[in-house]
Amino acid sequence: MTRASDEREAGAMQESTRAVHESPRLIGAGRHLAPPGRDFPRHQHGCWEVVYYVSGRAACPIGEETYDATPGTVLVTPPSTPHAERTRSGDTNQFLQIDAATDWAVPTVCFDDGIGSIARVVDALVREFARPGSDTARLVALLLAELEIHLRRAAASSRPTTSERIV
Numbered sequence: 001m002t003r004a005s006d007e008r009e010a011g012a013m014q015e016s017t018r019a020v021h022e023s024p025r026l027i028g029a030g031r032h033l034a035p036p037g038r039d040f041p042r043h044q045h046g047c048w049e050v051v052y053y054v055s056g057r058a059a060c061p062i063g064e065e066t067y068d069a070t071p072g073t074v075l076v077t078p079p080s081t082p083h084a085e086r087t088r089s090g091d092t093n094q095f096l097q098i099d100a101a102t103d104w105a106v107p108t109v110c111f112d113d114g115i116g117s118i119a120r121v122v123d124a125l126v127r128e129f130a131r132p133g134s135d136t137a138r139l140v141a142l143l144l145a146e147l148e149i150h151l152r153r154a155a156a157s158s159r160p161t162t163s164e165r166i167v
Helices: 003-022 117-130 136-156 162-166
Strands: 025-034 040-043 048-062 065-069 073-077 083-099 109-111
Touching (some): 048 117, 065 073, 065 083, 073 136, 109 136, 117 136
Antiparallel strands (some): 048 065, 073 109
16 A cells, blocks of 8 residues: 555544534433423433424424424424423423534424424334344434434425424
């Protein structure tokens, strides 16, 4: 090998290693059921949190903004950002805790499409985290990449009206 090819190979390996460390990684997942009046107090995490609202209504302060969450709402909280949940009617959500770069380019709030694309991916990630198998790491990596695409697409689409979200 020549010095130039050695340098190209070393550069390619560094780039590959950087990509692996920058790829989102699932570190927690689950389902949260909140009866009416049971609020989740202000707190923060050292990772990203993605919350998909399955049912009910909640007011969710994230940093200085408060978002209304209804079925199909997705809220994404950056690391070290104070957030809470004030349930209005009781709610059910699924949450993901993700280790990703601090500049992970995803929206703070978006809404699932009419066929539940984001719900399907979040549900699959929660299941894989609860019952890992021999190929879980590969499947989770693929699902996280798909989730990132759906979140960006949802943010780029127009916000549905209240009646569209209820239906």
